Amino acid sequence: MAGLTAAALAVVAFLAYQASANVPAGLEKPAAAAPSARPSEPAAEGPRKDPLAVPTGSGKGVRVVYSLAERRVWLVGAGQLTQTFPVVPSTVSPRPGTYEVTSRSGRIEGSDGVEIEHVVRFAKVDDVSIGFSAAVDGSMASPAPGRKTGGVRMKRADGDAMWTFATVGSKVVVVP
Numbered sequence: 001m002a003g004l005t006a007a008a009l010a011v012v013a014f015l016a017y018q019a020s021a022n023v024p025a026g027l028e029k030p031a032a033a034a035p036s037a038r039p040s041e042p043a044a045e046g047p048r049k050d051p052l053a054v055p056t057g058s059g060k061g062v063r064v065v066y067s068l069a070e071r072r073v074w075l076v077g078a079g080q081l082t083q084t085f086p087v088v089p090s091t092v093s094p095r096p097g098t099y100e101v102t103s104r105s106g107r108i109e110g111s112d113g114v115e116i117e118h119v120v121r122f123a124k125v126d127d128v129s130i131g132f133s134a135a136v137d138g139s140m141a142s143p144a145p146g147r148k149t150g151g152v153r154m155k156r157a158d159g160d161a162m163w164t165f166a167t168v169g170s171k172v173v174v175v176p
Helices: 002-021 156-165
Strands: 063-067 072-076 081-086 097-100 103-109 115-125 128-135 151-154 171-175
Touching: 072 156, 081 156, 097 115, 115 151, 115 156, 115 171, 128 156, 151 156
Parallel strands: 063 171, 128 151
Antiparallel strands: 063 072, 072 081, 097 171, 103 115, 115 128
């Protein structure tokens, strides 16, 4: 049942993205350019046989893959999966595409007021920095609706792995 739900969410997310990408000129809202974004849309895929496998169409080489619909991150080393783990998305999400890590912070206060560590930033959407982080208290609560937050939260151990893996300049691929 969870697999069908994840597949349905992936299809809905892709269709929503596709619809937003085909808005007639004059009706679209001007998008703020993210200096770290390089447009590179991953291919859509149907239901995945192995939800823990790295999504096809997420590129090649060493990279972080973040699936918006699956709420999951994969750390992909030289030719092989290093680690995968679930995440709690922020209220503001980046568009599917290829980005790179632009900055990191060891320990700061998040945009939701929670003390966080191992912050790895890779995008900016409407003046909101998007990045991976772990709450120092270990919580992974969903952010309050209505607040513009950019923190994609993970468990502290997963935050440690992300911190070690994703240095400034590392590739981050966001898939629907």
